[in-house]
Amino acid sequence: MTTISPVGRPLRPRGKLLQEDARRHHRSLLLQQLFREGPASRADLARSTGLTRVTTSDLIGELVADGLVEELGAPAEARVGKPPTLVGLAADATHIVGIDLSNDDRMTGAVVNLLGQVRARHEVAIDGATGQDAVDLVHRLAAELIALTDRPVLGIGVGSPGVVGADGTVIDAPNLAWADTPLSASLAQAFDLPVFVANDANTAVLGEHTFGQTGTGGLMVLRVGTGVGAGLVLEGSLLHGHRGAAGEIGHVVVDPDGERCACGRTGCLETLVAVPRLRRRLAEGAANGEDADEVLTRVGEQLGAALAPVVGTLNLQELVLSGPQELLDGPLREAADRVIRSRTMPVSGEGLVVRASTLGEDVVLVGAAVLVLAGQLGVS
Secondary structure (H helix, E strand, C coil): CECCCCCCCECCCCCCCCHHHHHHHHHHHHHHHHHHHCCEEHHHHHHHHCCCHHHHHHHHHHHHHCCCEEEEECCCCCCCCCCCCEEEECCCCCEEEEEECCCCCEEEEEEECCCCCEEEEEEEECCCCCHHHHHHHHHHHHHHHHCCCCCCEEEEEEEECCEECCCCCEEEEHHHCEEEECHHHHHHHHHCCCEEEEEHHHHHHHHHHHHCCCCCCCEEEEEECCCEEEEEEECCEECCCHHHCCCCHHHCECCCCCCECCCCCECEHHHHHCHHHHHHHHHHHHHCCCCHHHHHHHHHHHHHHHHHHHHHHHCCCEEEEECCHHHHCCHHHHHHHHHHHHCCCHHHHCCCEEEECCCHHHHHHHHHHHHHHHHHHCCC
């Protein structure tokens, strides 16, 4: 039951006809409308999607039978004649297992409903596990999460560090010593469920785009954890790139005389900003009598210098920093914001928002649920 990730295609269906799979597309249109706008009558859904009333009624009946949509009764306000029956997503009729592998000391997971609400949490310590041992830990976490829900599981979504192919194979994740590791296939075989695996930064940007307070312009989420990576949504589509490596800014060299990186290069952005390195820099600064704000400001300035060409080239509207807020949302973010604006044209800085994620540490977990929602239901 290996499944192809939804990355690299429009995140939301557009138009009423998709030639190769009209029925699935029309189901997605209805689910997307209910997901975005909330409960509605069948007639309102037909008008908003452009589908006929007969098609809408038929598909809603099918979705009710599948347990994805439920009848909610008539609206509270009075109307002349027979009141319409509202339908809405059955948020807890089925659950999703979301897994976040981006932390340096633990793997975290959650049981999430169809509206992105966390219903249960669980985590396992990594304790230095790499290679097959780390894969085994992911399997253990998935099994323990599935046991936490009594509802059918729609699928498993995983946000993994490193370069991840469209088939859910982790092509390269140096910090976990994974190379061409078929994580999606192994999980699908073990649990007989649809499995979607994507880069953790791509997963984070999906979570922010779907459930965060984002605008309509270009969005970049910089995910800072064990490593550093970026996810980008441009013109409604998640940027995938050649071999799934779009956003691998963590392994761009910013200081040729800097520290050795896990990828084998010297002075990658990851050696500067990744959480373990950043905490060590703060400890060293404190030992030398340096104020923490000074250290974070210096790192923020270097980060801003690395990100300015990306912001300027793509004319992004929002740059979201995702990771420990005590490290990122303060002097570091302010310094990065200042340097980006000083190194790009005014038109690039006008309207640019540099902020912390509104979803906090749940952004990858919620994004992992969006992988499943998009892959299985066409909802995102």
